[in-house]
Amino acid sequence: MLLNPVAYFAGYIERETGIIYEGNNDYQLKMRLEEICRTENISSIDELAKLFQSSNVSLSLKQKLLDTSTNNETLFFRDPKCFTSLEKFLVDLLVYVDLPEIRVWSAASSTGQEALSVAMILDDLFAKGKIPNFSILATDISDKAIKKSKSGLYTEFETSRGLSPERKAKYFTKEGDQWKVNSLLHSKIKFSYNNLIRSSVYDTFHIILLRNVLIYQKVEMKKMVIENLSKQLENQGALVLGAGETLVGINDNLHVELVDGVSFYKKNIMVKKNIA
Ligand SMILES: C[S@@+](CC[C@H](N)C(=O)[O-])C[C@H]1O[C@@H](n2cnc3c(N)ncnc32)[C@H](O)[C@@H]1O
Known part of the structure; x- marks a missing residue:
């Protein structure tokens, strides 16, 4: 069992995207990870982390993590x-x-x-x-x-x-x-x-x-x-x-x-x- 699976994902996301999750954002990341677990039928964030550490993680699950960890807020003619x-x-x-x-x-x-x-x-x-x-x-x-x-x-x-x-x-x-x-x-x-x-x-x-x-x-x-x-x-x-x-x-x-x-x-x- 990982000591802090949310911190594991914060590190993973930073390496993959450059995006930093720290301090207050940890809670936001936890919510997003829980959402992935719910939709993917994975019992806990810890289980999700184990999957990412194994060679069994699918490309689509990796992509789903990137999709959920990014903030896509935008609008027409912003500024x-x-x-x-x-x-x-x-x-x-x-x-x-x-x-x-x-x-x-x-x-x-x-x-x-x-x-x-x-x-x-x-x-x-x-x-x-x-x-x-x-x-x-x-x-x-x-x-x-x-x-x-x-x-x-x-x-x-x-x-x-x-x-x-x-x-x-x-x-x-x-x-x-x-x-x-x-x-x-x-x-x-x-x-x-x-x-x-x-x-x-x-x-x-x-x-x-x-x-x-x-x-x-x-x-x-x-x-x-x-x-x-x-x-x-x-x-x-x-x-x-x-x-x-x-x-x-x-x-x-x-x-x-x-x-x-x-x-x-x-x-x-x-x-x-x-x-x-
Ligand atoms: C807040 S939106 C901004 C969209 C638009 N440029 C605007 O100003 O309305 C930030 C976007 O950056 C993307 N993004 C974050 N990290 C990225 C990376 N390493 N490479 C490419 N896109 C990235 C996110 O997926 C997200 O869609």
């Missing part, structure tokens, strides 16, 4: 200023740099609302001829969240959070008691599993959104993730964090450009293109 500033940042960037395509990565996309919000902004700019074509990659460590993103289905409540009636009417249609994203917009986004601390994404991007995920990580993990992601920024591209998040004490190599109070972390200071 709306971020999206208006993103629009300005991209339009300004195109004054200086010719881009055949804009590539965006929502690197902890949860159930897809962040990537869809960007897609709506870019779709509008594209229709107005202000930007070239675009593609979005949306990844998350939670398989359950990625499955939901791929379905493109959102509840009445989810579509009431952050989505204007105009955008809802333009991009969603009612399907049963849910709302389905229009397939053209949905097809601009590729959704897939990715763990940021063992990332298997190697492409480069003009915008990387890393919002509301590092808050749950240890400083060393934040440093490693930012260091890796900064290598995946295109020359004039930028990394965007959540409102209230900062790279102070995490990374000194990226330069901040403020757009209406929102920080865009860039590898390079802007070099103007030659307008002859």
Whole structure:
């Protein structure tokens, strides 16, 4: 019998995801583990820990643990200023740099609302001829969240959070008691599993959104993730964090450009293109 099976899982989750459960969060983790035991017919957290320590633990149970130990809270146009500033940042960037395509990565996309919000902004700019074509990659460590993103289905409540009636009417249609994203917009986004601390994404991007995920990580993990992601920024591209998040004490190599109070972390200071 393990002395403290909850502490065993806190260590396991930290190694697998970087997320730290400590202090008051222990109780939250215990509740989540009890929930897994109930749904999986496992008698106790201790039994669950034994299973994880044996070679018999299934991939689906491991994934279930990751799904339940992550906080997937999100909404459409979360921190709306971020999206208006993103629009300005991209339009300004195109004054200086010719881009055949804009590539965006929502690197902890949860159930897809962040990537869809960007897609709506870019779709509008594209229709107005202000930007070239675009593609979005949306990844998350939670398989359950990625499955939901791929379905493109959102509840009445989810579509009431952050989505204007105009955008809802333009991009969603009612399907049963849910709302389905229009397939053209949905097809601009590729959704897939990715763990940021063992990332298997190697492409480069003009915008990387890393919002509301590092808050749950240890400083060393934040440093490693930012260091890796900064290598995946295109020359004039930028990394965007959540409102209230900062790279102070995490990374000194990226330069901040403020757009209406929102920080865009860039590898390079802007070099103007030659307008002859
Ligand atoms: C609070 S949500 C934020 C979603 C969205 N970025 C937003 O701001 O609304 C945090 C997400 O980070 C994901 N996450 C946590 N650790 C991760 C890791 N190591 N790799 C990839 N995603 C991770 C969680 O599964 C969760 O969906």
